[in-house]
Amino acid sequence: MAKIAKIEVKEQNPLNSLQGFFKTLLEQEEISAILVPQHLPMKDVVMPTLVTDPEKLNGTDPLAPVFPMNAAKVVSRLTGKPLGGSVAVVLRPCEIRAFIELVKLKQGRMEEVVLVGIDCLGAYTNVDYRRFVGDDGAEATLRFCQNVLAGKSTAVEDFDLSPACKACEYPVPENADVLIGLVGVDINQQMLVKANTPQGEALLEKLKLPEAKEPDGRKKAIDSLVAQRVEYRDKMFAETTEATSNIEKLTSYLANCVNCFNCRVACPVCYCKECVFVTDVFDHEPTQYLRWAKRKGIIKMPTDTVFFHITRLAHMSTACIGCGQCSNACPNNIPVMQLFRTVSSHTQKAFEYEPGRSVEDDPPLSIFREGEFLELTGGKE
Amino acid sequence: MEDYQPTIIAFVCNWCTYTAADLAGTSRLSYPPNVRLIRVMCTGMVDPKYVIKALLEGADAVLISGCHIGDCHYMNGNLKARRRVKLLKELLPRFGFDEQRVKLTWIGASDGIQFAETITEMVPELKALGPNEVRNQMVL
Ligand code: SF4
Ligand code: SF4
Ligand code: FES
Numbered sequence: 001m002a003k004i005a006k007i008e009v010k011e012q013n014p015l016n017s018l019q020g021f022f023k024t025l026l027e028q029e030e031i032s033a034i035l036v037p038q039h040l041p042m043k044d045v046v047m048p049t050l051v052t053d054p055e056k057l058n059g060t061d062p063l064a065p066v067f068p069m070n071a072a073k074v075v076s077r078l079t080g081k082p083l084g085g086s087v088a089v090v091l092r093p094c095e096i097r098a099f100i101e102l103v104k105l106k107q108g109r110m111e112e113v114v115l116v117g118i119d120c121l122g123a124y125t126n127v128d129y130r131r132f133v134g135d136d137g138a139e140a141t142l143r144f145c146q147n148v149l150a151g152k153s154t155a156v157e158d159f160d161l162s163p164a165c166k167a168c169e170y171p172v173p174e175n176a177d178v179l180i181g182l183v184g185v186d187i188n189q190q191m192l193v194k195a196n197t198p199q200g201e202a203l204l205e206k207l208k209l210p211e212a213k214e215p216d217g218r219k220k221a222i223d224s225l226v227a228q229r230v231e232y233r234d235k236m237f238a239e240t241t242e243a244t245s246n247i248e249k250l251t252s253y254l255a256n257c258v259n260c261f262n263c264r265v266a267c268p269v270c271y272c273k274e275c276v277f278v279t280d281v282f283d284h285e286p287t288q289y290l291r292w293a294k295r296k297g298i299i300k301m302p303t304d305t306v307f308f309h310i311t312r313l314a315h316m317s318t319a320c321i322g323c324g325q326c327s328n329a330c331p332n333n334i335p336v337m338q339l340f341r342t343v344s345s346h347t348q349k350a351f352e353y354e355p356g357r358s359v360e361d362d363p364p365l366s367i368f369r370e371g372e373f374l375e376l377t378g379g380k381e
Numbered sequence: 382m383e384d385y386q387p388t389i390i391a392f393v394c395n396w397c398t399y400t401a402a403d404l405a406g407t408s409r410l411s412y413p414p415n416v417r418l419i420r421v422m423c424t425g426m427v428d429p430k431y432v433i434k435a436l437l438e439g440a441d442a443v444l445i446s447g448c449h450i451g452d453c454h455y456m457n458g459n460l461k462a463r464r465r466v467k468l469l470k471e472l473l474p475r476f477g478f479d480e481q482r483v484k485l486t487w488i489g490a491s492d493g494i495q496f497a498e499t500i501t502e503m504v505p506e507l508k509a510l511g512p513n514e515v516r517n518q519m520v521l
Contacts, residue, residue: 246477247437251520276430295439299519306520307430307437314429314465314472343475350471351464365468368460370450373467376485381450 003195006212012188023054032085037062039137048074062090062118064141066129070268070325072098076108088114093173094323097356098268101319104363107271117173119182121148122165132159164324164337167233169226184221240342256332259302263336266329269319313343318364320344321356387441387507389416392427396454397490398446404493412497413504425458429465439516441507442482449487
């Protein structure tokens, strides 16, 4: 049975109370640093910050409806080699899931991190958030949270969650060491703190927070949120499948792609240091382009656009955790996340794989067994 | 479409299917000339991107053929190839490529006859399927 405590909320300001909680966390002897999103002092943007001074947590805001990057990438950077101290990393569920994938791919280690996950209410796109935030970031966050948790919509004025967040069926970070619960909780009174692992339990013990129990409505609130997300997701799958069902349609779906590869750079699980698309493997001779053009009379330049996307799908779709950073990074508004999530749902199913679930599940393309998929070779080994 | 001749790109393992193809030739077994062989050291080195590239450039089918399970010279390259083919067969049909355009076989070094038969069977199947639609499109 998981241990549950609460963070008391004063003056209807959950953000202040969270900041206090992080401060206590950082004061613990075994925690050397905390990685947490913050409004930067020089400009009101929210970015992951690595903090060692408890006095430097005043701009902390993990509830802001934005995440400019999937922070699993920075956690991977921090844990690739021994760090020399434990860091508490405050992440969204999709960031934890991406980090779990990276750990399995040997791009990070669990040893020196404590995963602190917060129920995710979703985020706006980077572009929308900048228009939404105004000049008081904390106030904007509270406005957003109050709206969502009062059961009103996630939309404020004409802004609404990004499609990735609307389609995300993992709002609760069940695989965090310490989970901070908001859904189905009156966050003007309290936030739940739940230890899901022995490591989380030991830490929670030390924080001496008042005990609590899960509010009756929480499970129901989570179920209904997930149901709503799944409905949106399935509609998105159906529409995207239809929009890309042959190569002509896929080409038109990707027609304004300029091969900038921002989507790949932003993707937390696309981890290759040297992506084949930036090597000279496909750096064709000039005469080759002419030959291609002559064969068909016309080719689109740059070439290899559809090739890039299908290859990326082949290489990483089994690990796609649906964070939407690919779409967020695209300068040409191509619905990249929709395509990747839709196709991933099939490739993941083919190997009965759920990315981000557990470090115990082997990535499908890293293991192989005798006696499997015999139908591919006419039923024979 | 009477004179449509499908093109098959075949990634064949040096230690088995390539030798089988050679044997088919030296034994004067006849099989259709629609196949272009690419010799690889093991099917385990055939990255999905080569299969995707071949199909996007207009190949009508890609054949990957290696050693029988247990016979791979690199222990398990063929097992890896099998997972990748599974993945491709899941992925490519979503964009309209018929699942038959990717094929995996195990053909040992002494199986010249089986190699000739495999190609002989593939050609009419591919003819029935018709040309790969990317041939006439400006995609790459
Ligand atoms: S493909 Fe897009 S949605 Fe999937 S993990 Fe990468 S960035 Fe996130
Ligand atoms: S970010 Fe957009 S334009 Fe750039 S490669 Fe990806 S899909 Fe194409
Ligand atoms: S050596 Fe032939 S398939 Fe590996």
